[in-house]
Amino acid sequence: MTKVKAYAAPSEGAPLVATMIDRRDVGPDDVQFDVLFCGICHSDIHTVRGEWGKQTYPLAPGHELAGKVTAVGANVTKFKTGDHVGVGCLVNACLNCEPCKTGHEQFCQNGAIFTYGSTDRDGTVTQGGYTQSAVINHNFVVHIPKNLPLDAAAPLLCAGSTLWAPLKRWNAGPGKKVAIIGFGGLGHVGLKLAKAMGAEVTVLSHSDKKKEDALKMGAVAFHKMDAAAFASLKENFDLILNTVSATVDTAAYFELLKFDGAFVVIGADPTPTVLLSTSVGVSKQRVFTLSLISGVQETQDMLNFCGEHNVFPEIEVISASYINEAFDRVVASDVRYRFVIDNSTM
Ligand code: NAP
Ligand code: ZN
Secondary structure, eight states: OEEEEEEEBSSTTOOOEEEEEEEOOOOTTEEEEEEEEEEOOHHHHHHHTTTTSOOOSSBOOOOOEEEEEEEEOTTOOSOOTTOEEEEOSEEEOOSOSHHHHTTOGGGOTTTOEETTTOBOTTSOBOOOSSBSEEEEEGGGOEEOOTTSOHHHHGGGGTHHHHHHHHHHHTTOSTTOEEEEEOOSHHHHHHHHHHHHTTOEEEEEESSSTTHHHHHHTTOSEEEEOSHHHHHHTTTOEEEEEEOOSSOOOHHHHHTTEEEEEEEEEOOOOSSOOOOOOHHHHHHTTOEEEEOOOOOHHHHHHHHHHHHHHTOOOOEEEEOGGGHHHHHHHHHTTOOSSEEEEEGGGO
8 A cells, every 4th residue: 555645525515635545556457657637527526515425535536537657567468657548437347247348337237436436346435536646457547649638638538538428329420410508628528529520519508708719619609598599499409418517407408409319418416307298308209318427448439539630628737736716616617628637736
């Protein structure tokens, strides 16, 4: 066991503080790496503020880790010292059940282990990427293409993979009209990915503050949502991705779907989603579904795609001492568009 520098919440809702956490010794299947950068996902905030239920504290959040390999175990052949690597939301799964075997480890029937706040198979509670070093099973580590800057690549590990999976599943591409609700960390990456896939992307926002940025990043249209916007966009989109961290009028947005379209809930507002009457969806063969992160191979595919198409997030790099202020700014929708911690400042 080694002690490493970290930023962790000492208790529910408390500000994060500098501390030390334990990392296990490098086992035969492990990759050890210096976590050079870690993105701040809204999920980190939901978790340490108790919005998703009780946690074990102290808890270091962070599931957008990017860094360089410092050591590998005897069985590891895919990674070597110095490689640029990332870890997203998953650090363990059985790898034998049907979801695992089909590349959907997040739905492991024997329990997916998430990067922080999960009780791992060895009984320890996982600690995330707000730390200077990590030791992770090689099956859950991915390569970051060399042309992607490590700080900007970090948010791809969650935001990128979370948007990639539904865009692929619902065939975003040429001729498809995609709408993204909420233009924050996830939403802006979704725009960039969908545009690079060839889709026509519209951003639906709760203010008009981000219009210029969205158009610059390639959106064909941007709407501040009000009654007139809902009326004008009726039955307009093939795919709608809701990335909002708060409650939205799901039923009203659902009406913006075309015949045979799909509405995907990604934002993890803790209040239950409003259920729709079956007649609404069935009458036009429209799908209402949810999406949870992505599997490891999908994450690697997304990173390779981003390397090939030079897709990377818009970031603001911060010192670790700014994390608590950054949290407040994320909650106030005042982030352009992902905070990334420079972990060397811990
Ligand atoms: P974020 O950067 O805070 O973005 C959320 C966006 O939602 C904001 O930028 C804002 O966009 C909109 N918004 C925020 N408060 C709002 C309000 N009161 N009313 C209307 N719109 C509001 O958060 P994020 O990191 O992208 O994460 C978004 C959500 O996805 C979080 O709930 C997170 O936990 C969840 N998540 C889910 C998965 C998954 O696998 N399903 C994975 C990662 C994260 P506008 O200013 O454009 O309106
Ligand atoms: Zn996340």
